[in-house]
Amino acid sequence: METLYRLIPDKYSAVIAARLSLQRLSELRIINGAPVRVCYDGIYYFLCQSGLTKDKSCAFTAGDGSAEQIVMRACSHSLFTVTDTLKRGYISVAGGIRVGVCGAGVMQGGVLTAVKDFYSVNIRLPHEVKGCAGVLAQKLTCNGRIKNTLIISPPAAGKTTILRDLCRLLSDGGRCVLLCDEKYEIASVTGGVPSLDVGCCTDVISGVDKPKVFEMGIANMSPEIIMTDELFAADLPYVRRASTCGIAVIATAHARNIDELKAKQEYADMVSHGTFGSYVVLSGPPLRTVTVYEEVL
Amino acid sequence: MSTKLFLLFLCAAVGTFCGYMILLSYKKNYSYLDGVCGMINALKQNLSYKKDSVPVVLGGLKVESSQLQKNIREYIGFTDGQSDGRVISRGFLPQSTYDGVNDLFEAIGGSDESSQNARLDALSLRFEKLRAEAERKYKSMGAVAVKLGFLIGLGIGILVL
Numbered sequence: 001m002e003t004l005y006r007l008i009p010d011k012y013s014a015v016i017a018a019r020l021s022l023q024r025l026s027e028l029r030i031i032n033g034a035p036v037r038v039c040y041d042g043i044y045y046f047l048c049q050s051g052l053t054k055d056k057s058c059a060f061t062a063g064d065g066s067a068e069q070i071v072m073r074a075c076s077h078s079l080f081t082v083t084d085t086l087k088r089g090y091i092s093v094a095g096g097i098r099v100g101v102c103g104a105g106v107m108q109g110g111v112l113t114a115v116k117d118f119y120s121v122n123i124r125l126p127h128e129v130k131g132c133a134g135v136l137a138q139k140l141t142c143n144g145r146i147k148n149t150l151i152i153s154p155p156a157a158g159k160t161t162i163l164r165d166l167c168r169l170l171s172d173g174g175r176c177v178l179l180c181d182e183k184y185e186i187a188s189v190t191g192g193v194p195s196l197d198v199g200c201c202t203d204v205i206s207g208v209d210k211p212k213v214f215e216m217g218i219a220n221m222s223p224e225i226i227m228t229d230e231l232f233a234a235d236l237p238y239v240r241r242a243s244t245c246g247i248a249v250i251a252t253a254h255a256r257n258i259d260e261l262k263a264k265q266e267y268a269d270m271v272s273h274g275t276f277g278s279y280v281v282l283s284g285p286p287l288r289t290v291t292v293y294e295e296v297l
Numbered sequence: 298m299s300t301k302l303f304l305l306f307l308c309a310a311v312g313t314f315c316g317y318m319i320l321l322s323y324k325k326n327y328s329y330l331d332g333v334c335g336m337i338n339a340l341k342q343n344l345s346y347k348k349d350s351v352p353v354v355l356g357g358l359k360v361e362s363s364q365l366q367k368n369i370r371e372y373i374g375f376t377d378g379q380s381d382g383r384v385i386s387r388g389f390l391p392q393s394t395y396d397g398v399n400d401l402f403e404a405i406g407g408s409d410e411s412s413q414n415a416r417l418d419a420l421s422l423r424f425e426k427l428r429a430e431a432e433r434k435y436k437s438m439g440a441v442a443v444k445l446g447f448l449i450g451l452g453i454g455i456l457v458l
Contacts, residue, residue, distance in 0.1 A: 006377065006378050007378075073376075073378055075350065075406075076350035076351065076352050076353070076376050076406075077350070077351060077352070077375075077376040077405075077406040077407075078349075078350035078351045078352075078405075078406040079406060079407060079408055079409060080344065080348065080406065080408065080409050080410045080412075080413045081348050081349070081350050083409040083410065113409075114409060
């Protein structure tokens with residue numbers, strides 16, 4: 001996790017390296033002038049000299065320019081490389097780290113052209129839990145075919161981790177998987193090489209919008225399965241088109257449960273049309289349960 | 298007689314050496330500015346297609362000038378978080394070149410693609426001018442300095458004798 005230590009001030013990295021386990025650390029939240037928080041085992045604490053604390057008075061306080069310093073380090077002092085993603089609120093860093101960024105938008109003719117005066121950052125660390133999708137991979141297979149599957153959970157409940165492992169298992173099982181890694185956090189390809197294990201038969205398209213990946217992938221890569229993270233309403237027509245081309249789609253979406261998902265009109269239509277054959281609901285920490293629904297009415 | 302000839306030779310050699318050192322200083326300055334122009338071109342080319350980060354582009358450059366190599370290392374060290382502030386050493390650089398180089402290292406990477414292109418274009422013009430001037434000095438005045446050094450050394454030798 002050299003990449004993480006390169007992003008943050010030395011005093012934070014020294015404490016994290018000496019007192020915390022990176023496997024249990026999932027987020028580091030830094031707000032200018034506020035105490036530094038970390039998400040450790042799914043619970044938020046303040047970061048202090050002795051490790052973790054619930055008392056904010058003894059926590060490290062971020063300096064006024066901390067967010068900007070982290071943003072500049074995250075993009076290697078090359079803002080032009082991240083302008084597009086910054087406008088969507090994040091920067092992807094090597095190793096699958098995603099830095100969520102808040103600041104002031106610069107608007108021109110109603111269009112967001114840049115982000116300035118960075119206020120806070122949320123550094124999210126990827127976790128590779130090999131085997132966590134083992135049972136799920138079997139359940140999603142029916143007569144040798146993979147069912148269209150939507151993995152749903154609230155943020156930070158492990159959607160990406162389970163999707164990555166599912167991708168690895170299906171790919172290593174010999175299936176042609178096309179992975180749409182829009183935010184570089186599933187495979188985290190750096191210099192043409194994935195940093196995280198997504199299987200030996202996985203084609204990865206990174207940093208490209210989902211609609212474009214569906215279009216390019218179906219036309220050129222003949223995948224059996226397309227896997228993608230964080231599906232939004234605008235992506236749904238492409239999912240439908242892929243599923244009518246004989247390609248299975250496995251995707252994730254934000255919702256606490258299926259009822260919450262159906263509360264969004266576009267998803268309700270999709271559920272009623274039976275676009276997805278399986279729904280996998282993940283609950284967040286501390287229980288972290290995985291429930292598979294075969295039929296949803 | 299042989300001692301006198303030797304002293305004469307010595308004076309001429311010292312004069313030529315001094316002239317040669319002036320030639321080398323012109324060459325160093327030209328080589329530095331040529332490297333900077335190459336660096337700006339590399340950044341512009343990369344920006345038009347690959348859009349790699351600045352340290353990646355600079356790290357892959359082959360630069361002749363040792364001073365520019367040092368400045369690039371200092372900049373990459375800063376972007377890697379090895380130093381808190383961006384410090385570019387001046388070395389032998391004249392103030393005008395040093396100011397330009399500081400402006401260059403401050404400008405690169407600090408904006409979006411179109412602003413970056415415009416800034417690099419402006420800096421490119423500035424450094425092309427400085428390079429042309431340095432090249433003129435190196436090619437014309439450098440050779441003159443060597444010849445003049447030899448002649449002055451010879452003249453001093455004759456006067457001394």
